[in-house]
Structures are given as C-alpha cells and as structure tokens.
Amino acid sequence: MKITGRSFVAGQWLEPAGDVFQSFNPRTGEAFNHFRECTEREVDDALLAGKRAWQHMRGLDGVAIGGLLDAVADEIEALGDALLDTCDSETGLGRVRLQGERGRTTGQIRAFAEIAGRGEWVQASIDTALPERQPLPRPDLRRMLQSIGPVVVFGASNFPFAFGVAGGDTASALAAGNPVVVKGHPAHPATCELLARAFQAAIERTGFPAGAFSMLQSGGHDVGELLVRHPAVEAVGFTGSQRGGRALMDLAAARQRPIPVFAEMGSVNPVFLGPRTLAATRDTIAAGLSGSVCLGTGQFCTSPGLAVFVEDRAFESAMRAAMDAAPRGYLLNPGIRDALRAGLRRLQAVAGVEWLNEAEFAADSMTPPNAVLRVPASVFLEEPGLSEEVFGPATLLVACEDEAQMLAVARHLDGNLTGSIHATGDPDLEAELVRIVEQKVGRVICNGYPTGVEVCPAQQHGGPYPSSSAAWSTSVGADAIVRFARFVAYQDAPQRLLPAALHDANPLGIIRRVNGEWTREPL
Numbered sequence: 001m002k003i004t005g006r007s008f009v010a011g012q013w014l015e016p017a018g019d020v021f022q023s024f025n026p027r028t029g030e031a032f033n034h035f036r037e038c039t040e041r042e043v044d045d046a047l048l049a050g051k052r053a054w055q056h057m058r059g060l061d062g063v064a065i066g067g068l069l070d071a072v073a074d075e076i077e078a079l080g081d082a083l084l085d086t087c088d089s090e091t092g093l094g095r096v097r098l099q100g101e102r103g104r105t106t107g108q109i110r111a112f113a114e115i116a117g118r119g120e121w122v123q124a125s126i127d128t129a130l131p132e133r134q135p136l137p138r139p140d141l142r143r144m145l146q147s148i149g150p151v152v153v154f155g156a157s158n159f160p161f162a163f164g165v166a167g168g169d170t171a172s173a174l175a176a177g178n179p180v181v182v183k184g185h186p187a188h189p190a191t192c193e194l195l196a197r198a199f200q201a202a203i204e205r206t207g208f209p210a211g212a213f214s215m216l217q218s219g220g221h222d223v224g225e226l227l228v229r230h231p232a233v234e235a236v237g238f239t240g241s242q243r244g245g246r247a248l249m250d251l252a253a254a255r256q257r258p259i260p261v262f263a264e265m266g267s268v269n270p271v272f273l274g275p276r277t278l279a280a281t282r283d284t285i286a287a288g289l290s291g292s293v294c295l296g297t298g299q300f301c302t303s304p305g306l307a308v309f310v311e312d313r314a315f316e317s318a319m320r321a322a323m324d325a326a327p328r329g330y331l332l333n334p335g336i337r338d339a340l341r342a343g344l345r346r347l348q349a350v351a352g353v354e355w356l357n358e359a360e361f362a363a364d365s366m367t368p369p370n371a372v373l374r375v376p377a378s379v380f381l382e383e384p385g386l387s388e389e390v391f392g393p394a395t396l397l398v399a400c401e402d403e404a405q406m407l408a409v410a411r412h413l414d415g416n417l418t419g420s421i422h423a424t425g426d427p428d429l430e431a432e433l434v435r436i437v438e439q440k441v442g443r444v445i446c447n448g449y450p451t452g453v454e455v456c457p458a459q460q461h462g463g464p465y466p467s468s469s470a471a472w473s474t475s476v477g478a479d480a481i482v483r484f485a486r487f488v489a490y491q492d493a494p495q496r497l498l499p500a501a502l503h504d505a506n507p508l509g510i511i512r513r514v515n516g517e518w519t520r521e522p523l
C-alpha cells in the first residue's frame with residue numbers, strides 16, 4: 001500500500017506546509033517514507049471540525065456510536081498484511097507480536113462498541129422527589145455521564161496499535177461520544193496513516209461527520225503543544241514517557257481554562273522476593289523475572305525494572321545467567337536506544353551500583369545487551385534517581401540486609417503501575433508487603449510478573465503519580481470510558497427534557513440506581 005505522507009484532517013488528506021520528517025527501519029537503519037509536519041492551521045481545522053462534529057454526535061444514541069467503532073475494527077482488519085508489514089518495518093516488533101496486538105486492539109474497539117451500545121456506562125442515578133420531606137422537600141434529581149467534546153490522543157512508540165491511533169484512548173473517547181484528534185507518533189507515521197485510512201472508511205460507511213476523527217502527523221513537540229493549548233480541546237489522553245506526560249500536564253494546567261490530561265506514563269514495576277520463597281524457587285524466579293524483563297526487548301510500561309530481595313548471591317548468579325541466555329531483541333527507534341544508553345550510564349554513575357553482566361552497547365547498536373544491575377538497599381534508599389524507569393531490557397536488583405529493609409524500600413517507592421510479590425513462603429512479610437504495595441500501585445500481582453495486561457472490566461492500568469496523572473482512572477478495560485465524560489444532573493426536569501437514560505420508563509433497559517437501589521425496573 002502506497003504511503004502518501006499526508007495527514008487526515010476532518011475527512012481530507014492534506015499535505016501540510018511543515019517540515020519533512022522520515023520513519024526509520026530499526027533493523028536496517030534505512031530511512032523511508034517522507035511525512036510533512038502539520039502546522040497551526042491543521043490543528044485549528046481538525047479541532048474546530050471536531051467541535052462541530054460533537055454537536056451532531058451528542059444527539060446520537062450509543063448503538064450508532066457502537067456502529068462506528070465496529071466499522072473501525074472491520075476496516076483495520078481489512079488493511080490485512082499491509083498494516084502488519086508497514087508497522088513491522090517501522091518498529092521492528094515482528095509479525096507475531098503485531099498480529100497479537102492487532103487482535104487485542106480490534107477486540108478492545110469492539111468491546112467499547114458494545115459498551116456504547118448497551119448504554120449502562122453512563123451510571124444513571126435517580127432520586128425521586130420527596131415533596132413531604134421535613135424540614136425541606138427533596139427535589140427530583142437525575143444524574144448521568146455525558147460526552148465532553150474533542151479529545152486529543154497521544155500514543156506511545158511501543159504499542160503502535162493498542163496504545164496508538166486506534167488504541168484504547170481513541171476507542172474509549174469515541175465510545176463516550178467524543179470526536180478524537182490523534183497526534184501521529186513520529187516513530188511510526190506510516191502505521192498512523194494506514195490506521196487513519198481505516199477511520200476514514202468507517203466514517204464514510206456509517207455517515208458520521210468528517211470531524212469525528214483526525215490524525216495529524218508530526219515529527220516534534222510543536223503540534224502536540226498546539227493541540228493541548230487549543231481552546232476547543234476538552235481532554236487529553238496520553239501514553240508515553242514521564243517527561244512527555246508531565247510536559248503536557250503542565251501545559252494543560254497553564255491554559256486559561258485548564259483541561260484534564262489522562263497520562264499513562266513509564267513505571268519501574270517493583271518485584272518483591274521473600275527470602276524463604278526465593279531460596280526455594282531461585283531458578284524458577286530467575287527464569288520468570290528475566291523473561292518478563294527481556295520480553296519485547298524490555299519495551300513495556302509494565303516491564304519489571306526493580307527486584308527487591310534479601311542478600312542472596314546465588315540468586316544474583318542465576319539472574320545473570322538467565323539474562324545472558326535471553327536473546328537480544330531490537331529497540332524501537334534511535335531515540336529509545338539513546339535514552340537506554342543514557343539510563344544505564346546514569347545508574348552506573350551512582351557509587352555502589354554494579355552492572356553484573358556488563359557488556360558492550362555501541363552507540364549505533366539497535367540490539368542492546370540484557371542488563372542486570374545490583375545496588376545495596378542502603379544506597380537505593382538515598383538515591384531518588386534509582387527508582388526512575390530505564391526503558392529497555394534492564395533491571396536493578398536491590399539487595400536488602402533483612403526483611404525490615406525490604407519493607408523500607410517498599411515504603412520509599414513512588415507510584416507505579418504494578419507491584420509484584422513472590423512471598424508465599426514468607427506469609428507475614430507477604431501480608432505486610434501487600435498492605436504497603438497496594439498504596440503505591442494500580443495492580444498488585446501475586447506470584448506473577450507484570451508484563452501482559454489482560455483487557456477486561458476488572459483490569460486497573462494506572463497507578464499513583466508519576467506512573468499516571470489520574471490514579472483513580474484506568475486506560476485499559478471498560479472503565480476507561482468514564483475519563484472522557486462528565487456528570488450532569490437534572491433537577492425537577494420534565495420527562496420530555498431528559499435524556500432517554502433518565503426517563504421513568506427506562507426505555508434503554510439499563511441498570512440504574514433508583515432511590516439508592518440498583519434496578520432495571522421502570523419507575
């Protein structure tokens with residue numbers, strides 16, 4: 001499929017006047033396909049069209065919105081192998097991984113189609129009037145979630161499908177009835193272009209207004225900043241680095257009218273290993289942990305970057321052997337390679353940190369060594385930089401003097417997406433670790449590893465800052481939709497003025513909280 005290098009702005013494929021940038025093949029270093037960076041003009045056109053489209057979308061029922069999402073999933077599948085090949089050539093992630101990620105992506109789009117169609121996500125609540133109540137009568141109050149308007153989405157380089165143009169942020173924002181403007185990722189712009197074609201076909205098939213979706217290419221920060229500053233934007237969904245997420249949070253907060261930024265950022269995902277459990281299962285844990293660290297060349301936000309244990313040299317040897325035995329993979333792009341080299345140097349610069357299997361990592365190499373480093377907990381507790389993410393196949397072993405120091409390390413940690421505990425052989429420690437770790441992370445994992453994020457309603461993907469900007473929200477699973485909505489209450493409104501979800505007859509047949517009881521019954 002020919003790549004045009006254009007951006008998709010409210011139904012039109014445009015060639016903006018901005019600078020030219022290219023995508024790279026991480027395996028060969030070859031630069032290919034030229035793209036034009038968008039300008040203020042395309043940002044304005046996309047968002048104003050989005051605002052107009054919202055006026056139309058607000059009047060649609062959830063079944064129509066679900067129809068658009070189902071069509072998007074169909075059209076992504078219709079792109080066939082061309083999508084996988086293009087994405088593989090821009091990311092080096094490999095056909096097998098990308099096929100799986102595509103299935104997860106279309107699966108989550110269809111799940112949001114169903115959620116929109118069922119209509120229960122609006123969390124309808126009705127408290128009927130109590131005119132006789134003393135000392136004051138109670139009015140009739142009815143509340144539900146509603147769409148908010150144009151949402152800007154930034155995807156991450158490491159999940160070009162599931163956290164990209166057609167990823168969970170886009171799907172959940174559309175499912176809530178909002179137009180979406182995606183900022184294309186500079187590391188996989190051709191993939192972004194193909195995915196935007198799927199949206200174009202779905203929008204045309206379902207008769208949605210052109211402003212319902214736009215994708216703006218960009219090779220630098222300017223377009224993203226313009227999008228977040230634009231007065232027509234109501235919320236931002238971001239997946240990426242802590243630096244990028246924080247920059248956009250600050251921009252959004254500094255606007256005259258601040259808007260929410262739902263940023264899913266990097267994380268070190270600590271793994272705690274109880275001493276008796278470790279002694280009994282050293283090799284199994286070394287195999288499982290190294291597998292999780294090296295999966296996808298360590299390029300997962302859930303990659304375990306820290307392992308905390310009580311001094312155990314045999315475990316360190318087992319980890320070194322397991323990391324050395326794991327095959328080397330490709331990094332996504334030169335930016336991530338440079339950040340990984342800098343991150344490893346940063347760790348090594350701290351007195352007391354030892355790179356246990358130190359190996360050559362050339363400045364132009366896209367296949368990094370699988371790195372295991374070690375630091376005494378006393379040093380770790382004094383050096384805040386050691387709990388920052390090093391994105392890639394690297395993990396830091398934090399060696400503690402005793403269980404009390406393990407607990408001190410747990411208390412010392414910042415917010416993380418996940419925390420894993422292997423301590424069934426140390427039940428008292430296990431219980432205490434869970435009580436501490438649950439305050440620090442979004443997902444507590446027992447006897448497992450953090451890579452692999454099941455997409456289901458009970459999933460929580462998002463933890464306290466700095467792993468996410470909004471710890472009460474999730475970017476994966478059914479509840480991701482509520483990020484892009486707000487509650488509106490109607491007081492003493494006649495039936496004819498109410499949305500269908502709040503009508504006495506409950507025409508949508510949804511579950512509602514009526515006078516404190518959950519029911520599908522009409523009033």
Ligand code: NAP
Pocket residue numbers: 154155156157158159163183184185186218219220221222224225239240241242243244245247248264265266267300301302336389391417461467475
């Ligand atoms: P990134 O460099 O932060 O980029 C993400 C997006 O944000 C890109 O479109 C980037 O485009 C834009 N951006 C970054 N900084 C910006 C700024 N200051 N102003 C405006 N736009 C900015 O992240 P990445 O390298 O693509 O992805 C890897 C990171 O994502 C890792 O840290 C990983 O842990 C994290 N991640 C998190 C999750 C999660 O769910 N929590 C999932 C996957 C990945 P420009 O560079 O063109 O501006």
